[in-house]
Amino acid sequence: MSYQVLARKWRPARFQEMVGQEHVLKALVNALDDDRLHHAYLFTGTRGVGKTSIARLFAKSLNCETGVSSTPCGECSACKEIAEGRFVDLIEVDAASRTKVEDTRELMENVQYAPTHGRYKVYLIDEVHMLSTHSFNALLKTLEEPPPHVKFLLATTDPQKLPITILSRCLQFNLKNLIPERIVSHLTHVLGEENISFEEPALWLLARSADGSMRDAMSLTDQAIAFGAGTINEADVRAMLGTIDQRLVYQMLSCLAAGDAKGLMASVTDLAQFSPDYNAVLGDLISVLHRIALVQTIPDAVDNSMGDMLQVQKLAKALTAEDIQLYYQVALMGRKDLPFVPDPREGLEMVLLRMLAFRPAGARPRAVELQNSSALGRDKVEPSQDTSSDIKTNEPAVNVAEAVSIDRPNPLPEDESPIEAVTEQPVAPQALNPENDLRQDEPPVYYDEAEYAAPQSGVDPRKKFEGEGTEQESTPPWNMDESEQSFVNDQTMQPLGNEHAYAPSESKADVKSIEIAKSSVAVKECSRDLGAIQLSDWVHIGRNLGLSGMTESLATHISLEEIRSDAVVLHYTKDQKTMLNEVQQQRISDALNTYFSASVSVEFVQAIQTQETPAQYLNRKREERHSEAITSIRNDETVKQLQQHFDAQIELSSVQPID
Incomplete structure (x- = not known):
């Protein structure tokens, strides 16, 4: 008897002999045992995962002489003929070679006839995605409503090419790759x-x-x-x-861990004697780095299936987690670029040399260190001191780029103190808490100017975020009128990220106060005596009337043009005429009466606005703040140093006022 290859000799004869695909087998077994059979099944998956084998087992289960069940006997004539590929009622069609519509029509013409020998006539169409569009159209009607004695079993490696009309008429089972x-x-x-x-x-x-x-x-x-x-x-x-000896991969990683460039190149020379596929070499290197990273993070996650557990554990101790992540990324990018190098061996050598050249220094990312220490107010920077042992690796670094986007409340009046995006006040070393593992000789970290300058000392700048800071009262240094001062005094001032930084405590302020503090321009209280106010005060009064919604929007877009003893004249534009109806006018009038605690006659006139509206005031102040923030960033010494040493560019479009 001639030799039978293992793939055919060990093809599963029962569902229980199938390896994997339990999610498919469970559905088919239950359908066969409960007699809930569909007329069309579609099996999808890559080559060699069992699509045809499952289809043949299903056909055997349908036509076994002992009855329809998930456990065919395997001894009857139907089972033997199906196993040998000569069962007359199992029509296997190779769609790749029968793509024409004439072939499909010929098959469909025979569907109406009853099975010759078995219980069901089973059509097994392999690589069904190869059929032409006309063939699919010829198959549609029969596939949807076949005779009761016909079952369709379709198999494909590319289900995306099947028309949705075919997919909707089949029960679809996706077979997975085997691990x-x-x-x-x-x-x-x-x-x-x-x-x-x-x-x-x-x-x-x-x-x-x-x-x-x-x-x-x-x-x-x-x-x-x-x-x-x-x-x-x-x-x-x-x-x-054509794979390489894994010991050469471990040898290369050992040389990387030791920083031995000569030994590293010697390993490549030994490797070249095998004429390897250098793309596969980088793939093996990436796989080993992955196993090392797993051992460092979850020691029990890696087994000894490759027989390399001792080598992996040794390298996991010799290399840091940062080393592994960097080497993994370098190898991954080098493998992608390998087709573009003149010689694959040169590509591998450059990848390994790149790993040596960019090996991490062992310290966590820190705030920007400037070589020109004069900008920091120090005589010199001590680069030789190793601070890596005193720094927690899980602490986030604060840098200048992040400083611009920190969101902080702004209690400053817009017309008195603009916001600067970057301040030049460094954190004083003596103000740091020794428990926080920061060395006294670290360069200062810069914070957002939204954390306004106010004298305070002896407070850990990070206690604000840890909930450990003590509340202290202090008088803000900026000039305020009495109403603004009373607003700030009602808040508990706490340090933010800087010993000179303050912001209101949200836990002790009501919602309304928080909204006022976070507004783009702080509301300024004006006199409530009608005879004492000026036309320019309307920019503050219009936003302090207690209005909301459309009425508030209309009030901020009209201007105060005239003040009499018991009346005011408000101008609105032609575009506002439709919305500023009698209801809205009455609401604004009532709000003004409440504000001045008196009966005030309000006249609404459609005319040119000569005075600034509250909305125009806000836009002007916002543009001034934006302009001053850009100027502050351009003049900041830290930014100048970054531009000088790293050729940095300022993204002016990213500068936004902190509202």
């Missing part, structure tokens, strides 16, 4: 039954090369048996597959 562990387990069983000696690492090489396909794994196993003269060992499989 290497399942393939190795099955190969171990098969080789044990075949009495073939093997080495387990060789099976792992075969399983990984199969890339999720059991049929490919069985074919590679057949090839390995022939290559090894009846046995399977690791060296023969590596030679057959």
